[in-house]
Amino acid sequence: MFKSDTFKGKVAMVTGGRSGIGFQIAKDFLLLGAKVIICSRKEDKLKIAAEELAAYGELSYQACDIRKTEDIQSLVSMIKEKYDRLDILVNNAGGQFPALAEYISDKGWNAVISNNLNGTFSMIREMANAFFIPQKQGVIVNITAEVYRGFPGMAHTGAARAGVENLTKTLAQEWSDFNIRINCVSPGIIESSGLDQYPQQIQDMFEEAEKAIPLKRFGKVEDVSNAVTFLASPMAEYITGISLFVDGAQHLGFDKMGLANVLKSFM
Numbered sequence: 001m002f003k004s005d006t007f008k009g010k011v012a013m014v015t016g017g018r019s020g021i022g023f024q025i026a027k028d029f030l031l032l033g034a035k036v037i038i039c040s041r042k043e044d045k046l047k048i049a050a051e052e053l054a055a056y057g058e059l060s061y062q063a064c065d066i067r068k069t070e071d072i073q074s075l076v077s078m079i080k081e082k083y084d085r086l087d088i089l090v091n092n093a094g095g096q097f098p099a100l101a102e103y104i105s106d107k108g109w110n111a112v113i114s115n116n117l118n119g120t121f122s123m124i125r126e127m128a129n130a131f132f133i134p135q136k137q138g139v140i141v142n143i144t145a146e147v148y149r150g151f152p153g154m155a156h157t158g159a160a161r162a163g164v165e166n167l168t169k170t171l172a173q174e175w176s177d178f179n180i181r182i183n184c185v186s187p188g189i190i191e192s193s194g195l196d197q198y199p200q201q202i203q204d205m206f207e208e209a210e211k212a213i214p215l216k217r218f219g220k221v222e223d224v225s226n227a228v229t230f231l232a233s234p235m236a237e238y239i240t241g242i243s244l245f246v247d248g249a250q251h252l253g254f255d256k257m258g259l260a261n262v263l264k265s266f267m
């Protein structure tokens, strides 16, 4: 859809780029001409992904836990030394575990908030101070999750993702003077490596869950990546502070009682 030189000369950082959605985003940026850096915690898996991605363009990687500011600062040093600039930051790293709220311990709550909200903020602050603010130019895309009506079964991530969405609105205003655009992409349920980590009982409900989505399917990693590349591109140069749902209209809670589906069967 985009010209192959859309991101020529640009340097893009994708957190959690070793797997699933992040891998697809990294691949698409490479195919569209960007130089790409990926990071995640597990260095062995990161290296394997980096070797695969290198087939599509110039790719660098470094292990980094986004919850550790010192890891992020070391990433900044690497990017400074190698590229001396950063144009695009995609905060994709994250995750949680399913649990009813009454069973979430302090440690579990803090782990999820720390991974999805604090880690995202630290990454944004460090990259902005090192690159975007001095450059007076930068684009940030935060991958959150569709939490429009809350997230029963994952209260911690609902709170963390809502926090990122609100942070995005704030920074879109505070940093407009620096020509920094910042937006969120909010995926519904996406067929990716991430889903394999859920217990079998939850995977067993996926067939029914799919039927409840207005577009009648889960998303693909490409659906999310397409939204990210759009928001990062000059095509979106007047868009900042938004959350773009990539969810087949799941957030609208369409036809909860199945009424329209029943009507469709005889009208």
Ligand SMILES: CCCCC/C=C/C(=O)SCCNC(=O)CCNC(=O)[C@H](O)C(C)(C)COP(=O)(O)OP(=O)(O)OC[C@H]1O[C@@H](n2cnc3c(N)ncnc32)[C@H](O)[C@@H]1OP(=O)(O)O
Binding pocket: 094, 095, 096, 097, 098, 099, 105, 107, 108, 109, 111, 112, 115, 145, 188, 189, 190, 194, 195, 197, 198, 202
């Ligand atoms: C149902 C469809 C949903 C679709 C929408 C969303 C989809 C996705 O997001 S897919 C992406 C999925 N990927 C992941 O979720 C990544 C994997 N998850 C994690 O890495 C972890 O869950 C973590 C980041 C949230 C926590 O990692 P870490 O900081 O390394 O923490 P620990 O493993 O040491 O755990 C700390 C603490 O958290 C509680 N806890 C962790 N896992 C579970 C669990 N599976 N069940 C219950 N509680 C859990 C627990 O209290 C841990 O402390 P200890 O009890 O001392 O171990």
Ligand SMILES: NC(=O)C1=CN([C@@H]2O[C@H](COP(=O)(O)OP(=O)(O)OC[C@H]3O[C@@H](n4cnc5c(N)ncnc54)[C@H](OP(=O)(O)O)[C@@H]3O)[C@@H](O)[C@H]2O)C=CC1
Binding pocket: 015, 016, 017, 018, 019, 020, 021, 022, 039, 040, 041, 042, 043, 045, 046, 064, 065, 066, 067, 092, 093, 094, 095, 096, 115, 119, 143, 144, 145, 146, 186, 187, 188, 189, 190, 191, 192, 193, 194, 195
């Ligand atoms: N798949 C889905 O249905 C949905 C996914 N999302 C979100 O989209 C993002 C990508 O998910 P998906 O690709 O499906 O799942 P994955 O589990 O495949 O991807 C998560 C990635 O984040 C990295 N990561 C996790 N924690 C950290 C950390 N503290 N520091 C650095 N890297 C980290 C992981 O690598 P490593 O283990 O090496 O650190 C991994 O590469 C996640 O934020 C996820 O929650 C949102 C809604 C729906």
